[in-house]
Amino acid sequence: MNLYRVRAVVLNSREMRDAHRVLTLYSRENGKIRAVAHGVNKPSSRKRGAVQPFSFSDFLLRRGRELDTVNQCEGLEVFPALWGDLERMGYAAHATELVDGLTADGEPNGTVFDLLLHTLRRLEKAVDAELVVRGLELRLVSVLGYRPRLDGCVNCGSGETGSGTVFSAGDGGLVCKSCSTAAGRVPCSGETVAVMKLMLDWDPAKLDRLRVSHRSRRELQVVMREYLQWLTEVRPRSLHFLESVRRGSS
Ligand SMILES: [Zn+2]
Known part of the structure; x- marks a missing residue:
């Protein structure tokens, strides 16, 4: 099995059928990654917080032909204050969309990663x-x-x-x-x-x-x-x- 571990920010988290989510992640080491997370929309799923937008999470991923698959994940910073404030949530969404729009898959840039994580942390207490x-x-x-x-x-x-x-x-x-x-x-x-x-x-x-x-x-x-x-x-x-x-x- 081709497994790898990354710490990444969730740029986008799209709900699919059967409680799946397709995630767009941004990591320091691998840049932008697309991955599918199975069963995370079930109310009982412990992965939910880790795969929601803006979360900075630890992922164990399995490489796939088109999409990688989330084997395990754990939220490191899930930014609860962002979710409690519409204005800040809007700015956080803008920040993640911007990074998504200005970067290509699989082209890592450590400075972009640092800027994004730093921005989310500052928005959390902004x-x-x-x-x-x-x-x-x-x-x-x-x-x-x-x-x-x-x-x-x-x-x-x-x-x-x-x-x-x-x-x-x-x-x-x-x-x-x-x-x-x-x-x-x-x-x-x-x-x-x-x-x-x-x-x-x-x-x-x-x-x-x-x-x-x-x-x-x-x-x-x-x-x-x-x-x-x-x-x-x-x-x-x-x-x-x-x-x-x-x-x-x-
Ligand atoms: Zn001039």
Whole structure:
């Protein structure tokens, strides 16, 4: 029998007939894994907590031709507070969907794994779930090679971005007022730029102390939504290509 053990976060847990679940897991060693767990929807099943979304669990898996099979599992951290709060649950779902959407099967990335687990732990006790998740988004795109350029205009190179500055997803960074003619570019104030820089460079644990205005939160939400949409819809192949290039060169 081809058995292996991994510790993984449950990205997705889909209910199937006969009390089965098809799981999408993300592990440090093996990256994304798809596995079927038998009989876990029975009320008596002790595996239920371990296979629910967001859980960080220990799995003993058997390799299969298409899907692996869960032989044993045990929840290590099941994040009960996330399940008791709709807002935090929504952010946790967004975080796991993001990792699922930006990674390919069987391509491990330890930094992505650490970011995800760290994010879930912070959401579990979060002071500010919205900023925790914005920080994850920014750090995740950077890990994958798409760190946004925030030190000046991507078009003319001017460091004086000032008022009227926008964020251009397609250009991967800020565009100054005089260059910002094209549609589809979103406002990005000085405060928002400063917050993004802090999120990229700071110890994320310190982000709980960050104070961000309502306006800047909305800007950041739109900036990241546009950027992620561009990355996942327009450039999915290059994202995976880039990951494989990096693995090859490391
Ligand atoms: Zn410019």
